[in-house]
Amino acid sequence: MPTLNWIGKEKVVSHHQDVPYRVLEHKYGFTADPSAGLGREHTEPINSGNKIIHGDNLEALKSLLPEYEGKIKCIYIDPPYNTGNESWVYNDNVNHPKIKKWLGEVVGKDGEDLTRHDKWLCMMYPRLKLLHKLLADDGAIFISIDDNEQANLKLICDEIFGARNFVTNLIWRSADSSNNDAKQFSIDYNHTLIYSKDFGWQPYKLERTEDNNAHYKNPDNDPNGPWFMGNLSSPNPRPNLTYILVSPNGTLIKPPKNGWRWSKERMEEMIESKEVIFSSDQSKIIKKTYLKDQSGIVPSNIWWDLEDSGHNRNAKYELIKIFNELKTSDIFKTPKPTKFVEKILKISSNKNSIILDSFAGSATTAHAVLNLNKQDGGNRKFIVIEMEDYANDVTAERVKRVAKGYGSPPTPEGGEKNKKWVEGTGGSFDFYELGLALFDENQNLNEHVGLEKIREYIWFSETRTSFTEPNGENYFLGKKDESAYYFIYEKDRLTTLDYDSLELIKTKGEQYVIYADNCLLPKEFMAKKNIIFKKIPRDITRF
Known part of the structure; x- marks a missing residue:
């Protein structure tokens, strides 16, 4: 390439x-x-x-x-x-x-x-x-x-x-x-x-228009409704599909320049099922594409x-x-x-x-x-x-005006002012500015960001779901798919995952993902209890 x-x-x-x-x-x-x-x-x-x-x-x-x-x-x-x-x-x-x-x-x-x-x-x-x-x-x-x-x-x-x-x-x-x-x-x-x-x-297909549908006619009063003559020719030269068809009255029907679109066996099946029919004089075959079967149009x-x-x-x-x-x-x-x-x-x-x-x-x-x-x-x-x-x-202001309506304000009596009023679409949004970086130049957590934003980031990085601050349990981030997530973090001191800190774990889960500065728990114990330790800030996912 x-x-x-x-x-x-x-x-x-x-x-x-x-x-x-x-x-x-x-x-x-x-x-x-x-x-x-x-x-x-x-x-x-x-x-x-x-x-x-x-x-x-x-x-x-x-x-x-x-x-x-x-x-x-x-x-x-x-x-x-x-x-x-x-x-x-x-x-x-x-x-x-x-x-x-x-x-x-x-x-x-x-x-x-x-x-x-x-x-x-x-x-x-x-x-x-x-x-x-x-x-x-x-x-x-x-x-x-x-x-x-x-x-x-x-x-x-x-x-x-x-x-x-x-x-x-x-x-x-x-x-x-x-x-x-x-x-x-x-x-x-x-x-x-x-x-x-x-x-x-x-x-996705676009909605059909009256112009699209106008190509479909019903000259033979087909009970299936208006139809359009579909293409029977191969889009590319197909020498192996240049067979001759024989109509019921014995007329030989030659293939198109590029050959037929389907094999002879498939064509015979379509003739049998009347997906393909012979013209009244049996000099050619016709594939009917019915309007009733068309759900939309492929975009150009x-x-x-x-x-x-x-x-x-x-x-x-x-x-x-x-x-x-x-x-x-x-x-x-x-x-x-x-x-x-x-x-x-x-x-x-x-x-x-x-x-x-x-x-x-x-x-x-x-x-x-x-x-x-x-x-x-x-x-x-x-x-x-x-x-x-x-x-x-400008950017946000346009959305506000479009959502609530714009132009000359509507009046009870109507008239010219109402004609110039564009009705609002409804809707809402939140406006944001880019804030501080989550990590400082030394790749440590930037504490000026605020603990709430840090906890939200950790939760997103683990679960890819929206964060709702839980109530009543220190360090607990939430539970998803039977995994309980904890972020044991203090601004002014190092935190350690040890036997004493396990008393902080109140929510039961099949697995525990716990962030802290250090870990003193034996690997065998953590494997038995399905505890995954992640070191702050080394193991925090960097997007």
């Missing part, structure tokens, strides 16, 4: 392992009442599963691993396209001060010689590595990009996700009209590369219908309508329309899926999730990450 090399690659291929694990600091929760067009912020976490995170997406992705590794059904990202344009806040020439600082720390002096393509690849590679870890085995990632980095992105995704897990290059018509002022060619479309976690991933990899998938100008109008007092068009030059992301979610998620977007921008992905949940009563969850300072004022 061909691989891509660039200056700095050797410094970043394993960098995702060295990224510090930072805790998420809860800032506020938000709930919406769309019936009243109102929203409310809460001090305590809402715990709805929807998260908006402000911070470097590399570190934020790392912070998600304990709870979400292997659980994300669909990832959609719209990263910087690396066009060289630096005229707007979310610049895509990879010269953001945070990125430059990061490159200097990770890549070192080599970073001085990096081209913008090298920088972009250094920035993307570790993020894609973490996204791969978060993706579920039955999940898929969708990455929008243009021609500046499409070829490079394809090669590094082949390396990270596996070339056999490449699904397709989805072509989306992003412009609603051609640009006659273009210097060479009008750029009317973007790429969206799709990769699955495991080979064999299948997208060309999305050219502007009404069906939206376009960039449409997305700008959408933002202007939501933020009538904010100049979002100055920030987001080519936003994605919610229709486009909704269609992605329809083919890649179900009603209970978790969807992740680590380049959140104006929160189109979160908006699309809320729209779909309203449409079909789903319970999809979104996690979106934005590193820019507008994470709260």
Whole structure:
């Protein structure tokens, strides 16, 4: 398999392992009442599963691993396209001060010689590595990009996700009209590369439309209803399937150019069962595909219908309508329309899926999730990450307005104002900032993080389940699958697992996993009692 090399690659291929694990600091929760067009912020976490995170997406992705590794059904990202344009806040020439600082720390002096393509690849590679870890085995990632980095992105995704897990290059018509002022060619479309976690991933079918169904007719009044003439020809040349069929009246029916799709034995079975029939003059055979048997349509990899998938100008109008007092068009030059992301979610998620977007921008992905949940009563969850300072004022604010409703406020008498009001979708979320690193520079536990966050991390690392602080038992973390977990830790002194400390163990289990600084219990005794000792901090899992 061909691989891509660039200056700095050797410094970043394993960098995702060295990224510090930072805790998420809860800032506020938000709930919406769309019936009243109102929203409310809460001090305590809402715990709805929807998260908006402000911070470097590399570190934020790392912070998600304990709870979400292997659980994300669909990832959609719209990263910087690396066009060289630096005229707007979310610049895509990879010269953001945070990125430059990061490159200097990770890549070192080599970073001085990096081209913008090298920088972009250094920035993307570790993020894609973490996204791969978060993706579920039955999940898929969708990455929008243009021609500046499409070829490079394809090669590094082949390396990270596996070339056999490449699904397709989805072509989306992003412009609603051609640009006659273009210097060479009008750029009317973007790429969206799709990769699955495991080979064999299948997208969900899209709903059938009236246009799809219009191809099915019933000229012979078939009692099974409208039908469409199916293809009997092999998609590839099949010399061994070039047999001749004989109709009941003796007419010889020659095979198609590539041969028949099925063997002669299978074809005869289909004729016998009337899955395949002879035409009225018996000069050809027909395979009927019935409309009643069609549950949906397989998605195409060309999305050219502007009404069906939206376009960039449409997305700008959408933002202007939501933020009538904010100049979002100055920030987001080519936003994605919610229709486009909704269609992605329809083919890649179900009603209970978790969807992740680590380049959140104006929160189109979160908006699309809320729209779909309203449409079909789903319970999809979104996690979106934005590193820019507008994470709260734009990213989160859009979700608030979409959830509670926006536009001219509804009035009892109706009229023009009601026509301009967009009803809220409902929904809630928690807003987080990236906090302190869990481990200090010496790889010891950072006690400034707080014991609650440390205990939560230990529990996640062991069980991959949500943590609820137990009551009444010191050091006890919880019980799962008949295993009892204890974290014997004190800020100001070393702790020891010995016979005396076993008196702290009140919850019975088939197995005990106990963290402490030291252990004085004999190995034979621990084996007999099914005790697993883990040393602090050495044996704490590093994500």
